[in-house]
Amino acid sequence: MRRLLVVGMLAAFTFTSAAAQNLEIIKARKDLLSNMGDATKEPGKMIKQEVPFDAATVKAALDVIIDKASKLPDMFPEDSKTGGKTEALTAIWQNKDDVASRFKKLVAAAKAAKDNVADEFDFMETWPKVVGNCGACHKKYRAEKK
Numbered sequence: 589m590r591r592l593l594v595v596g597m598l599a600a601f602t603f604t605s606a607a608a609q610n611l612e613i614i615k616a617r618k619d620l621l622s623n624m625g626d627a628t629k630e631p632g633k634m635i636k637q638e639v640p641f642d643a644a645t646v647k648a649a650l651d652v653i654i655d656k657a658s659k660l661p662d663m664f665p666e667d668s669k670t671g672g673k674t675e676a677l678t679a680i681w682q683n684k685d686d687v688a689s690r691f692k693k694l695v696a697a698a699k700a701a702k703d704n705v706a707d708e709f710d711f712m713e714t715w716p717k718v719v720g721n722c723g724a725c726h727k728k729y730r731a732e733k734k
């Protein structure tokens with residue numbers, strides 16, 4: 589009887605810790621993604637000419653993208669498909685290589701852009717090439733907003 593109780597407790601413990609880990613990584617990847625979202629806000633306004641162009645802000649945003657997007661390929665383990673209000677589509681886990689290479693491509697585009705945003709004209713041409721990667725992946729792998 590006592591042994592059964594211990595086994596039961598162990599099972600319950602294993603279950604809760606697995607669930608906790610899963611929610612933790614979902615939260616962590618959402619944080620990385622929303623950091624990138626926040627970073628793109630000011631340059632997005634610059635593109636629309638709502639605020640004046642500022643090269644330093646753009647470069648800082650590119651650094652955030654490079655940093656976060658480098659970490660993101662590891663943020664989709666098998667136990668993070670559901671829960672935590674994730675908008676990640678299951679297609680991600682069927683196309684892991686494609687997802688990883690899209691993040692790599694985003695990093696490469698952001699790195700290349702850093703040398704090409706010194707003036708507003710270069711920025712206007714370069715910025716859309718960076719953020720085009722965001723929308724393209726969302727279309728394929730992120731649930732539509734309802």
Ligand code: HEC
Pocket residue numbers: 614617618619621622624625626628653673674675676677687688690691694718719721722723725726729730
């Ligand atoms: C390779 C695919 C991919 C790329 C590239 C990508 N995203 Fe996402 N993004 C996702 C997925 C998948 C989710 C949903 C994650 C979840 O809910 O678990 C997401 C969610 C988000 C969210 C919502 C985060 C939250 O708090 O729920 C923001 C904001 C975001 N992305 C911004 C960006 C920006 C900005 C870029 C480009 C600089 C970008 N993403 C590039 C796949 C991508």
